[in-house]
Structures are given as C-alpha cells and as structure tokens.
Amino acid sequence: MHVLYEEDGGFKVATIKEAQPASLMVEDVRGKRSKVKASNVLLRFERPDPTALWQEAETLAGEIDLDFLWEVCGADEFGFEEIAVEYYGAGAGALQQAAVLLRVASAPMYFYKKGRGRYKAAPEDNLKAALAGLARKQREAEQMAAWQAELMAGGLPEVFAPVLHKLLHRPDKNGLEWKALAAAAEATQTSPLRLLHKVGAIPDVGRYFLEGFLLQFFPNGREAQAEGDYPPPADLPLAQVAAFSIDDSTTTEIDDAFSIVPLKNGNTQVGIHIAAPTLGIAPGSPMDKLVFERLSTVYFPGDKITMLPDGLVAQYTLKEGGARPAISLYLELSPGFDVLSHQTRIEQVPIVANLRHDQIEPYFNEATAGHEHEGEDYPWKAELNYLWRFAGELEGRRGKAEPNAPVRLDYSFYVDTLPDGSQTVRIVPRRRGSPMDKLVSELAILVNSTWGKDLARGEVAAVYRSQGGGRVRLTTQPGPHLSLGVDCYAWSSSPLRRAIDFINQQQLLALLRNEKPRFGRNDAELYAAIGAFDTAYAAYAEFQDRMERYWCLRYLEQENRNEMSCTVIKENLVRVDGTPLVIRVPGLPELPAGATVKLLRLATDYLELNLDCRLATM
Known part of the structure; x- marks a missing residue:
C-alpha cells in the first residue's frame, strides 16, 4: 500500500511500512524512512511502483482544462476527490484524483486552498482580475526582455527617452525600464550608468553632472525667482567719492568697490563700499526666504547659479555708471598707513569704473606695482598703487607677509561655445597673491574684521568665522582667526553671493540704525541658517571641484x-x-x-x- 501525502507545502509519495491510528512509517523511493501523520495523508493507492502514479498524474494534470475544471467546481468548498468525480465521472480512480489534486494546487488564481486537500473556486471577478494581472505581467516580461536585448546590442530603446532623466539620477527601481536596464547591466557585467553611457544616453557627461546637481539642490529650477519689488530707500545720502571695483571679467555680482579721497589735514580717506541688498529686502519677504533657501551663488567653469535673481542683482550690484546703494566703511589713514579712525555709513555711492583683471593686470602686476611714478600710465594707476601699499601694510601687521614664499597658482576656467554648439575650455593660471589679489583680499579682510568687532562691541548677534587647531568654523561667538591673524572675522563683504554675509549685513544695519536686530545671540533660526549654509556651501564647493576636474580632463583631450x-x-x-x-x-x-x-x-x-x-x- 502506498500513500500520497502533503508535507511542507508539497506533495510526496511513499510506501507504508508500518501503520498506527495516528501516524504511519513510510519509505520513499530512495529507501529513506520517515514518520508521517495520518492526517497528512491525502490518498492511499495500490501500485507496483508509487513513483509511476506520480509521473502519470503529472502528465494527466497537464491535460486538464483549467477553465472547465473551475466551472464544474461550483461556489462551495470541495475536496479534490469530489471534483475528480465531477470532472472524470464516477470511475475516477487514484490516478485521476492525484491529477486533479496537482492541477488544482498548481492554480492558486483559480482555486483558494481551504485545508489539506480542500479548495474553493475563486469568485469570477477575482479570477478575471487575477488573469488580467497575469497577462499584464507576461506582456511586461516580454517587453522587458525586448528592451534588455536592445540595450545589450548597443541600442537605446526609444521609450526610454521620456524617463531617461529619472533613470540617470533618481530611478524608480520598480519601473519596467529600470528592471530591464538592471538586467541588461548584470548580463553585460557592468553598471546601469555605464551601460547607459555606452548606448549613448549620456552624450555630455558635464551636462549629466549638472543635471544631477540641480535635481538634488535646485529641484524647483536653477533660476532664482521671488515675487515682489525690492527697491532701496529713496532718501539715501549721496557719497562724495568716485569709487571703482576690481573683478574678473565674468563677474556680475559686484559686491565691493573702493575710493580714495585726500583730506585737508594731510591724511587720506579710504572707502570700502559693500553692496547693500538688505536695504530693500525685508526679513520674511519672498526674496529673503529665497536667500535662506539658496544660501550661496554656485560657481563652476563657464557658468554659475546665482543666489539672487538677475533683476535684483542688477538693482544692487556696484555697476559703473551711476550711484548704487551701499554700506561704506571709511578709514582715515595717516601718511604711514596707520588707521586713525573709522566710521560706517549707509548711502548711495557713485561707481565710476568696474576694473577687470584681464584689462588691468598687464599694467598693474608684480613688476610694476609700487612704481607709480615710472612706466606708462594706465587707468587708476595712482589709486591702485596706493591701495596696494596699504594692503602690504595690512598684511605685515597681521604677521602674514611672506616675501620669499613660493609661487602658488590659481586657475580661471573659461568655457567658450563655438558656432556649431560644441564647447572648448581655456584654463588660465594666475599667480596667487598678485598685486590685485592682495589689494582686494586685504581690504576684504579689513572690512570683515572691523565690522565683526563693531557688531561684537554693540552686542549684536553675528556669524563669525573662527579658526583654531587647523579647523575653520562658523560660530555666533567672536573669536580669533589664526590663519588670517585677526582677532575677529565676520563675513560681510559678499551679501549678493553668500547668505552669511547677507545675515551679517542685516545685523549691521540694525546696529547702525539703532534698531532691534533680526537675530538674537541664541536664536534658533540663526543656528539653523548656519547649519544649512555649512551643508550647502560644502556641497556647492564639491560640485565646483568636480566640474573643474571634468573640464581639466576635457582640456587635455582638446589640446591633444x-x-x-x-x-x-x-x-x-x-x-x-x-x-x-x-x-x-x-x-x-x-x-x-x-x-x-x-x-x-x-x-x-x-x-x-x-x-x-x-x-x-x-
């Protein structure tokens, strides 16, 4: 006597060796003996070879019409023996019963299991939905196989075009396109990204890097937008100076400018004029919120993403040809460049020139600086040399003058678009610490340290950059910046480009106007802004480094x-x-x-x- 029994969700056949009321000792075709509960036995049969019944039942099961079998089952629960009789007739034996059992058990969409050997036909609506789902999965599998084959053959499926951006940057790993791509990549022993690159989905790797960056940090678009008008006050006094700026030729956010006025007492007034967008942007306004959202201008070769909209930048940038709103730090200097006094004013500053590095450096450089009475004349020769001498004094007093320091280079990237749409890159080295660089950086250090001290003395909260133990950090507590050699340093000179400078300018305005400052010393919003800025500024710098590396590689190829x-x-x-x-x-x-x-x-x-x-x- 043999049995067909259920064990661990499957069916097995064996020969009975010993029978007890509640259990059986059986032996399978390999001679292995095991104990089986009597309740697990579904069918007892007589055959010379129990495996023959199993094999014949599998063959017969494959011939059973599932749809017809489902129809004859009715709506009530049934045992497989009963439905075998319904399907084959009263003469249905062990073979037919086993075949029906296998067929019913293998079709869970048609039949729901209710117990050992007992089932119930699925409701018609459920069955139709399940069959439709199965058909859909089969179509999807066929479609994915076709896409996979096309990818492996070096082609890009046409239907990938609308979702290519997502596949490259934020793939839906449950999507059919990603599954086909992942399968093709695995089959070709590469990564999905490299496979997409191989089939031409990334024609411009630089554009790919940019799109990924924008998707992560500027999901609402790279163009800065904020509702409302933000004009400066109309009653600002007009400064009696003629100021000029010094910037790279690509700079549009001109934050700083300088002026020199001889005084009747033999001293000299030096003005450091900083663009003042906070004069027109009220705290909590849409534009103010935009500053705290974008946090900084992003620079990378051939392009930039500005913190503020172009229209607002045009209102507040220190562009030549008119008077611009600014906060000015005025210094009275002795003939020996001692700072005798300083004062800060809110005013309109006439900007008469925007000097550009590439135009001035051929005349004002390491060889000519300090020789203002020699050589050919050039625009602003006397002013540039005076400020350069002053910058040298400032550097020396900070203890940072290194006359024998090795030459270090910075690099400017210029990406040019040709008429055919292709791009070439120029990499122009510039000596770090050139006269123009020293002039601008020293005056920036001076204004940032001076206003930082003024804010600290006025007990107005500000964001400081301190450095000790090799680590530079942003903090609300004034402290020394050892590598710069100053007691106090608060970024304030680039409010068009950095949120920290914008914040400090808001605080400085409150101090100058004797108003309540926006932020207190332990303001949670201020700490949140510092944390957000730190994170964003590091990410923006990393992106800039990546793009500069990319264009360096392009340059080597371009120049062969x-x-x-x-x-x-x-x-x-x-x-x-x-x-x-x-x-x-x-x-x-x-x-x-x-x-x-x-x-x-x-x-x-x-x-x-x-x-x-x-x-x-x-």
Whole structure:
C-alpha cells in the first residue's frame, strides 16, 4: 500500500511500512524512512511502483482544462476527490484524483486552498482580475526582455527617452525600464550608468553632472525667482567719492568697490563700499526666504547659479555708471598707513569704473606695482598703487607677509561655445597673491574684521568665522582667526553671493540704525541658517571641484596632450602642469616633492573623472 501525502507545502509519495491510528512509517523511493501523520495523508493507492502514479498524474494534470475544471467546481468548498468525480465521472480512480489534486494546487488564481486537500473556486471577478494581472505581467516580461536585448546590442530603446532623466539620477527601481536596464547591466557585467553611457544616453557627461546637481539642490529650477519689488530707500545720502571695483571679467555680482579721497589735514580717506541688498529686502519677504533657501551663488567653469535673481542683482550690484546703494566703511589713514579712525555709513555711492583683471593686470602686476611714478600710465594707476601699499601694510601687521614664499597658482576656467554648439575650455593660471589679489583680499579682510568687532562691541548677534587647531568654523561667538591673524572675522563683504554675509549685513544695519536686530545671540533660526549654509556651501564647493576636474580632463583631450609634464606633490600624487588637475599614478617611483615627471595619457574615464596614465620619463 502506498500513500500520497502533503508535507511542507508539497506533495510526496511513499510506501507504508508500518501503520498506527495516528501516524504511519513510510519509505520513499530512495529507501529513506520517515514518520508521517495520518492526517497528512491525502490518498492511499495500490501500485507496483508509487513513483509511476506520480509521473502519470503529472502528465494527466497537464491535460486538464483549467477553465472547465473551475466551472464544474461550483461556489462551495470541495475536496479534490469530489471534483475528480465531477470532472472524470464516477470511475475516477487514484490516478485521476492525484491529477486533479496537482492541477488544482498548481492554480492558486483559480482555486483558494481551504485545508489539506480542500479548495474553493475563486469568485469570477477575482479570477478575471487575477488573469488580467497575469497577462499584464507576461506582456511586461516580454517587453522587458525586448528592451534588455536592445540595450545589450548597443541600442537605446526609444521609450526610454521620456524617463531617461529619472533613470540617470533618481530611478524608480520598480519601473519596467529600470528592471530591464538592471538586467541588461548584470548580463553585460557592468553598471546601469555605464551601460547607459555606452548606448549613448549620456552624450555630455558635464551636462549629466549638472543635471544631477540641480535635481538634488535646485529641484524647483536653477533660476532664482521671488515675487515682489525690492527697491532701496529713496532718501539715501549721496557719497562724495568716485569709487571703482576690481573683478574678473565674468563677474556680475559686484559686491565691493573702493575710493580714495585726500583730506585737508594731510591724511587720506579710504572707502570700502559693500553692496547693500538688505536695504530693500525685508526679513520674511519672498526674496529673503529665497536667500535662506539658496544660501550661496554656485560657481563652476563657464557658468554659475546665482543666489539672487538677475533683476535684483542688477538693482544692487556696484555697476559703473551711476550711484548704487551701499554700506561704506571709511578709514582715515595717516601718511604711514596707520588707521586713525573709522566710521560706517549707509548711502548711495557713485561707481565710476568696474576694473577687470584681464584689462588691468598687464599694467598693474608684480613688476610694476609700487612704481607709480615710472612706466606708462594706465587707468587708476595712482589709486591702485596706493591701495596696494596699504594692503602690504595690512598684511605685515597681521604677521602674514611672506616675501620669499613660493609661487602658488590659481586657475580661471573659461568655457567658450563655438558656432556649431560644441564647447572648448581655456584654463588660465594666475599667480596667487598678485598685486590685485592682495589689494582686494586685504581690504576684504579689513572690512570683515572691523565690522565683526563693531557688531561684537554693540552686542549684536553675528556669524563669525573662527579658526583654531587647523579647523575653520562658523560660530555666533567672536573669536580669533589664526590663519588670517585677526582677532575677529565676520563675513560681510559678499551679501549678493553668500547668505552669511547677507545675515551679517542685516545685523549691521540694525546696529547702525539703532534698531532691534533680526537675530538674537541664541536664536534658533540663526543656528539653523548656519547649519544649512555649512551643508550647502560644502556641497556647492564639491560640485565646483568636480566640474573643474571634468573640464581639466576635457582640456587635455582638446589640446591633444598625450604626453604630460607633471609635478610631484607627494608619494604617487602629482599635478598636471598648467592645470589644477591632481591625479594618482600607481607605481610611481619615490620622488621628492617638486620633482617633474612625464606621463603618457592612456585613457580618460569621464564618469569617474579618472585619468589612466603611465610613466614616460623623469
């Protein structure tokens, strides 16, 4: 005697070796014996070989018409033996019963299990819905297989176009397109991103980086927008100066300008004029909220994303040709450049010139600075040289003058679009600490430290940058910035470009007007703004670094620099000469810092921003 029984959700056949009322000892075809509860036995039968019944039942089950079987079951619960009789007739034996059991158990959409060997036909509506779902899944599987095959053959399915942005940056991993892409990537032993790149879905890697950045940090669009008009006060006094600014040729957010006025007592008045958007932007206004949302202008080669809308920047930037609203720090200097006094005014400042680095530096540079009575004349020659001398005094008093310091370079990137739409990049090195750089940076340090002290003395909350132990941090407590050599430093000189400067300018205005400041010392909103700015500013800087690295790699390819001269920084880290690009060279011999090596450029990975190269000569 043999049995068909249910165990662990499956069916098995075995031969009875010993029978008890509640259990059986059975032996399977491999000779393994096991104990089976009598309640688990569904069918007892006589056959020379129990596996033959099982095999024949599987074959017969495949011939059963599921739809017809479902129709004959009716709405009531049934046992498989009963439905076997309904389907095959009164002569249905063990083989037919086993076949019906297998067929019913294998079709859970048609039949719901109610107990061991007992089932109930699914309601018609449920069955139709389940069958429709099954058909849909089959169609989807076929569609995904077709997409996968096309991807593996090097093509991009046409239907991927509307969702390509999401696939690249925020894929819906339950979507059919992603599943097909992931399957194709796995089959070709690559990543989904690299597969998309291979099939032409990322024609411009730089654009891919930008789109990912915008999606994460500017989901509402890169263009700054805020409702309302934000004019400055109409009754600002007009300053009796002629101010000029010094900036790169691409700068539109001109935050600072300078003026020089000889005084009757033999001293000199130097004015540092800072753009004042806070004069027209009230706390809590839509534009104010935009500042706290965007937090900073984002810079990257060939482009930028401004913190403030172009229209508002145009109102407050210190553009030449008119008087602009500003907060001015006036210093009275002795002939020896001692600061005898200072005062701060809110006013309209006439801006008469916007000097640009590329226009002035050929005349005002390391070779000519300090020789204002020699050589050819150029615009603002006397003023530039006076401020340069003053900047040198400031640097020396901070203890930061290094006349024999090694030359360090900064790099400016210019991305040009050609008539055919393609882009080329120019990388222009500039000596760090050039006369113009020193002039601007020293006066910025002076205004930021002076106003920081004024805010601290006035007991008005502000955001300070302090540095100690090698770490620079933003804090609401005034403290020394050791690397700058100042006792107090509060960013205030770039309110068109940084939210921290904007905040400090709001606080400074309150101090000057003797009004209640927006933020108190322990204001939760102020701490939240500091935290948000720190996070955003680091992310923006990281993006800028990534894009500069990308354009460095593009530059090497553009200039066909297959052999590159590089300077060793340390160990296997080198900088490609003429660029800020730093790469690691596995296997580079141990060389002293500053040594020059020649590398051969072998391959460029734009997605990972890596350069594969090997040593040519030393």
